[in-house]
Amino acid sequence: METNGINKYAKYALVVLLSVALILFTQQIKLLKNPDAAPISSMTIWGLLTLWLFSVIGIIISELAKKQPIGFIKNFPVLGWVSITSLVLCLMSDTFVKAISAVDFLSITTPILTFAGISVVDRLADLRKTSWKVAIVAVFVFIGIYVGSATLSQIGLMISGQ
Amino acid sequence: MKFNFILLLIFALLVITAAEMIGFQSIPLGPISINLLPLVFAILISMVLGFGIFRKGIVKKIYSEKNVTFASKYLIFIMLPLMARYGADVAPKLQEILSIGWIFLIQEFGHLGTILLGLPVAIFLGLRREAIGSTLGLGREGELAYISEKYTLDSDEGRGVLSLYIIGTIFGAVFFSIVAPVLLHFGYRVEALAMASGMGSGSMMTAASSSLAATIPDKAKTIIAYASASQLLSSFIGTFVMVFCAVPLQTFMYKLLVRGKGDKSWKQTA
Structure with missing residues (x-):
């Protein structure tokens, strides 16, 4: 069931719409649990629509980039394109920043990780194929990259006197 | 439907x-x-x-098979609003970020920590060619593509990177959401930990930075902005750091570490 052309974009746009709808739902649940959480205002709705719009623009740019020959641009991830699109448009108008900021940050993350969990269930079986040795190595690899970067950042911040 | x-x-x-x-x-x-x-x-x-x-x-x-496939195929699209949110977090802090831009740049080389810390452990545990695949980097799409191109995925190197990819996909987010704030107790500044959170994996960055933001809510805006700026930088120069720094460093350290031990042990296990 390969979709192409306009159909493909419509599908992507719908999935992103589903995502922003789930964010709204999450923010509402947060409010039920804690009435002091970030309120849902008309700004929140505008913010969600802005997030949807920026995502769709990013998708279109990413698809166009795939059609041109420069490898680095061709392979640049759609996640990066959306961030750049949003960054540029937010620098152009503060209104976007205000609208998006009305969307609670942590409410965006819960739905994503829900789907991340569902997406990996069939990989759980693959875990058996990985050796326990690589699992131990993974812990050191994860700590290595994080502590490595954090140490360099810390030194940098100290040098710059921040 | x-x-x-x-x-x-x-x-x-x-x-x-x-x-x-x-x-x-x-x-x-x-x-x-x-x-x-x-x-x-x-x-x-x-x-x-x-x-x-x-x-x-x-x-x-x-x-069902279809639903799980939907989740894994469209997970990236479900993540897009988060990426769009990051633009709004970085924009107001862009001046501040650019003024210390060089720190963001040098911390990218901290990614070599995967080799510096991971490779000796891997060799110590008796891994050989698999260690190449599993310590080159965080084991995300970039490393997966590089290793599969150079060695194919059906090699020891390929199995190494694939294993790390699977482990990272399943445990990465949970791991970093716990470890990131713990490092605050080791004297790391939250700004440094925020910058380090942008490692090239969207879910791990989100987990690390939101966990930091929840721990120090007063600095939430800075944390999210730094983490996402660093993440964006990682997606720009990550490949260059891997090809021009990680690969040569790994080759050098690998030779150093297995010298004397010979290549015998990996041949036996292979």
């Missing part, structure tokens, strides 16, 4: 509700506290219910 797909949506709403109702939990362990965010509960609930033993009746329909 298919019945199973509607079930998936209802299930997602239920998982979100459960995760949010559990809410932010802080578990004190001596001087250190472990912070668990709703996002951690969300991934744990949706993952654990997918275990074979729970996949009966309606749960089996929720985790």
